[in-house]
Amino acid sequence: MSGTSHGALPIRQLLAAKASKASRRRASSADQDSAVPKRLPRLSGGYLFPILAFGPNNQIAGLKEALVLGRLLNRTVVVHDIRNIYHDAKKGGVKGRMGFKLLYDFDYLAQHHSVVSLEELRAEGWDGRIEAVGHFGKAIWSWIKMTVELNVTAESATYIEFGRFDCTKSVVQRMAKKFMPYKVVGVPLAQKVVPNSMYGVELKWTGKQCHDMYLQASGHLIKSSRMRNITRRFRETKLGGADTPYIAAHIRPYTDLCLKWWHKETYDKAKAAGDCKNGHLYLVFVNETVQHMRRLEETVGRGKAKLFIMSYPELKDVITKMYEKVGLHPFFYEMSDLEAELGYKTSISMLGMVEQEISYQANIFIGSSISSMTGMVMQERFARGIPMENTPVFSSNK
Structure with missing residues (x-):
């Protein structure tokens, strides 16, 4: 250049x-923004619980897709802990999950997206039951079963298959209508809303709604003050x-x-x-x-x-x-x-x-x-x- x-x-x-x-x-x-007592309100459409899989970064990519989908469907996204990579303990680490608020600045995220932590929702009386699971193509049962680790279950959920997601108005409206009877819905997400979201997504503003919303969410997921202080x-x-x-x-x-x-x-x-x-x-x-x-x-x-x-x-x-x-x-x-x-x-x-x-x-x-x-x-x-x-x-x- x-x-x-x-x-x-x-x-x-x-x-x-x-x-x-x-x-x-x-x-x-x-740090200054996070101290501002401002948070986006809950959305009237209900809650979107992201069902995430694979390694931690794949899960973060899925969460960003959930933030996009939540906005489109007028649903508040339920934020939960991130699962360690499957072989973590074999490599000298530990099994389990990483606390989301230890990793990321939840308050900053909540200023830009309608989100609620899983802990908050539980404290308000949610019983951990996902009422409906919407999936794009074949339902991936191994992903869905992993919600048990969070004391969340989709065992009695209604399953709704939507085919390929293309971010068009008609597809979004169809999803919103199908989900309407359910307060808490789960969606397995990994390169379903934005192609190549894990690696290879275009790093430029394209004018394509879901793509650009995804990149905006990337700027809203900043590390927590604890992570920044360690750095x-x-x-x-x-x-x-x-x-x-x-x-x-x-x-x-x-x-x-x-x-x-x-x-x-x-x-x-x-x-x-x-x-x-x-x-x-x-x-x-x-x-x-x-x-x-x-x-x-x-x-x-x-x-x-x-x-x-x-x-x-x-x-x-x-x-x-x-x-x-x-x-x-x-x-x-x-x-x-x-x-x-x-x-x-x-x-x-x-x-x-x-x-x-x-x-x-x-x-x-x-x-x-x-x-x-x-x-x-x-x-x-x-x-x-x-x-x-x-x-x-x-x-x-x-």
Whole structure:
């Protein structure tokens, strides 16, 4: 991107240098907004209970779809805790769920969307019974049964099949009419309302109602003050200070079966192809990180920027060794750091949530393709005004 200069610096470099300061200003603004005693009222259409599945970021994408659907159907969205990834305990974490209000600023969300927490609804006398389940295509029973973990049941619910959702007025009106007799309805959501919502959604305003509403919701789901404070302390103690510029990179071999190939003495992309859907990542992530580091250093000064890495804990040694060969020293957020902050044993999923906030605040964030974790960071950065040239993705060679 070319543009007029400010002194000797191109505009894109100024934007890169200012990104983390801008993110802190937004965080400060969010803190102020959250203190405002304002909340959108309950909607007259009843309640929409999002039935969410897969990993935490897939669930967050589904929640954002629910926020879109709630507005369209004139229903208040029931916000509940986020389930840890299925193999969390096997990876050294814990089973269970993460408290929504520990992760996200509920009060800020409630200023922009009509939402109620599951705890609030229970305190008001709701018995946990979903009266109707609306689904797009085949009902996915394994998802629906997971509501039992929240002491919510759809056992006696009426099931209503709507076919493919296309965000047209006629489809929305049909849904609203079918749901009308029921106070609390559940909808399984994962790329049902917005295609590619987990990863690959267009990061631009398109004029398409559901798409643009989804991106708006991405800007309303900000991390809680607790998560932001944890991030602040990490930056102050490990990344050189609250104002130190840095790059964050998400290095995510996909699928999980690909991890074993990264540990081999010599990486063979051809042999790994069956397990590695983004096998080119291994070959390019170091050099492409160096390129972005040089771009940032043109603004902040050579050696002044840090490098934060979000990846699998078991790849830390491999990644560190590869970066150190080119003179970069990567920093990681450790489970021990998080557990010291929280005061109890926590999940790999919670670790990932903190890593995402650190990545969100970076001057430059480099993502991995085919990753919902990358997708959530990119969506938030776009929705909250960070230039997309500072949110690239590692190249792929299909």
